[in-house]
Amino acid sequence: MNFLQLAADRYSVRSFSPKAIPREELEKILRAGQLAPTAVNYQPQKIYVLQSREALATIRALTRFTYDAPVVLLCCADLSKAWHSPAEPGYNTGEMDVSIVCTQMMLEAWELGIGSVWVRGFDAREVAKAFALPEQIRPICLLPIGYPSQDSVPYARWHNSRRPLSETVEER
Numbered sequence: 009m010n011f012l013q014l015a016a017d018r019y020s021v022r023s024f025s026p027k028a029i030p031r032e033e034l035e036k037i038l039r040a041g042q043l044a045p046t047a048v049n050y051q052p053q054k055i056y057v058l059q060s061r062e063a064l065a066t067i068r069a070l071t072r073f074t075y076d077a078p079v080v081l082l083c084c085a086d087l088s089k090a091w092h093s094p095a096e097p098g099y100n101t102g103e104m105d106v107s108i109v110c111t112q113m114m115l116e117a118w119e120l121g122i123g124s125v126w127v128r129g130f131d132a133r134e135v136a137k138a139f140a141l142p143e144q145i146r147p148i149c150l151l152p153i154g155y156p157s158q159d160s161v162p163y164a165r166w167h168n169s170r171r172p173l174s175e176t177v178e179e180r
């Protein structure tokens with residue numbers, strides 16, 4: 009599919025079929041994330057594939073935004089690996105790097121007919137505690153993934169609404 013068409017067609021899926029994602033499709037999605045650019049190529053992402061009954065129950069108890077997806081990717085930044093700016097103390101690119109990784113996984117999934125929704129509606133401290141994540145691993149977002157259910161439709165009010173380029177782009 010033409011990339012602009014793929015980007016236009018993709019929408020946040022919030023109703024999933026219980027159909028399992030074949031292992032090879034999941035691997036393609038993870039591979040798309042692996043190919044993402046990251047600052048200094050440090051690749052600070054750490055992706056937890058939540059698909060056991062126990063892990064899914066844990067994440068579903070912490071956010072209402074997993075929409076019963078059969079797999080949830082818990083996308084984290086390893087702050088011990090992220091690039092830290094020498095010029096701006098306290099600034100690192102971990103969240104940005106993981107966002108690019110997550111974007112590539114989201115788009116690859118869509119190309120495979122697998123839906124997803126980017127989720128930040130959770131308390132990262134609670135998630136880190138529930139999954140006993142090491143101190144340097146910071147949850148950035150969740151990507152619930154799965155085949156869209158038959159009645160899945162975009163939230164038209166959001167999906168069909170984009171600010172005009174004249175508002176978001178400025179030439180100087």
Ligand SMILES: Cc1cc2nc3c(=O)[nH]c(=O)nc-3n(C[C@H](O)[C@H](O)[C@H](O)COP(=O)(O)O)c2cc1C
Nearest residue numbers: 018019020073125126127128129130162163166167
């Ligand atoms: C950083 C970020 C956080 C988001 N958090 C949530 C969330 O917690 N729950 C949810 O249902 N959707 C969430 N979304 C999805 C957005 O609402 C959605 O992408 C936006 O409304 C555009 O709709 P579309 O993806 O269908 O085109 C999030 C998206 C982004 C990029």
